[in-house]
Amino acid sequence: MAFARAAHNWFLIRGELLMKIRNWRRKLSATLAAVGASYAASPVQANITTTLTGVPGSVNNDPIPANHGSTAETLLAWSEVLPDDDWDQYTNWDGRGDVYQINDRVASITFTPANANIKVAIDSFDLDEWSGGGDTTVEWSVSGSVSGLLSSGIWDDKNAANDPSDAGGRTLVSPLAMGAAGETLTLEFDHSASAGFISYLAMDNLTFSSTVIPEPSAAVMAWLGVGGLGALAMRRKRS
Numbered sequence: 001m002a003f004a005r006a007a008h009n010w011f012l013i014r015g016e017l018l019m020k021i022r023n024w025r026r027k028l029s030a031t032l033a034a035v036g037a038s039y040a041a042s043p044v045q046a047n048i049t050t051t052l053t054g055v056p057g058s059v060n061n062d063p064i065p066a067n068h069g070s071t072a073e074t075l076l077a078w079s080e081v082l083p084d085d086d087w088d089q090y091t092n093w094d095g096r097g098d099v100y101q102i103n104d105r106v107a108s109i110t111f112t113p114a115n116a117n118i119k120v121a122i123d124s125f126d127l128d129e130w131s132g133g134g135d136t137t138v139e140w141s142v143s144g145s146v147s148g149l150l151s152s153g154i155w156d157d158k159n160a161a162n163d164p165s166d167a168g169g170r171t172l173v174s175p176l177a178m179g180a181a182g183e184t185l186t187l188e189f190d191h192s193a194s195a196g197f198i199s200y201l202a203m204d205n206l207t208f209s210s211t212v213i214p215e216p217s218a219a220v221m222a223w224l225g226v227g228g229l230g231a232l233a234m235r236r237k238r239s
C-alpha cells in the first residue's frame with residue numbers, strides 16, 4: 001500500500017514537472033518569436049555623412065566658430081590660437097569658392113562622438129594653395145584618442161617640384177580613417193617645415209561620417225531574462 005501511494009505521488013510530481021517544462025518551452029518560443037520580430041522591425045546601423053563647405057553669411061577673415069559643423073551625432077572643435085585664429089573663413093578663394101583658410105603652421109579639428117555607440121570617420125577633404133604660395137608641403141594626420149595614429153600623409157601636390165609655375169590649386173585627400181565606438185578623432189595639419197607662405201593654404205569640402213550602432217533591443221533583454229530564469233529553474237529541479 002505504501003509503495004502504491006509513493007508510486008502514485010511520483011507520477012503526480014512527474015506530471016506537474018512535465019507540464020511546467022512544456023509551459024516554459026512555450027514561453028521561450030514566444031519570446032524567441034518576439035526577438036525575431038524585434039530584429040526585423042529595429043533600425044539597421046545608420047551612417048550619416050556630412051560635408052562642410054564654409055560658414056554661411058561670413059566674410060573674409062572671419063574666424064571659424066569653434067563648434068562649426070557639429071551635428072547631433074558628432075561634436076566638432078576647431079583649434080584657436082590667438083591673436084591670429086588657426087582657421088578663418090575666406091570667400092571666393094583664388095576663384096574657387098568658400099574655403100577654410102589655415103592661418104597657423106599647425107591647425108587641427110577634433111571630432112567627438114555624442115554617444116558611446118557612435119563611430120566617427122574622416123572620409124576626405126580638399127587641400128588648396130593660393131597661386132604664388134611658394135614651396136608648400138603639408139603633413140596631415142588622423143589620430144584616435146584610443147587607437148593612436150589611424151592615417152597620415154604628406155600633401156606636396158603644389159610644391160616647387162610638382163607646381164614649378166606656382167599656379168596653386170587644389171586636390172583631394174582621402175584618409176578613410178574610422179575610430180572605435182565612442183572614440184574622439186583629431187585631424188591635424190602641420191606645415192611648420194614647409195617653405196610655403198603662411199595663410200596661402202586652405203581646406204575645403206571636409207567630409208566625415210557618423211555611424212550609429214543600434215543598442216540591444218528590449219526583446220533581446222527580455223529573452224536573456226527568461227532564458228536565465230528558465231536555466232535556473234532547470235538547475236533547481238535537477239538538484
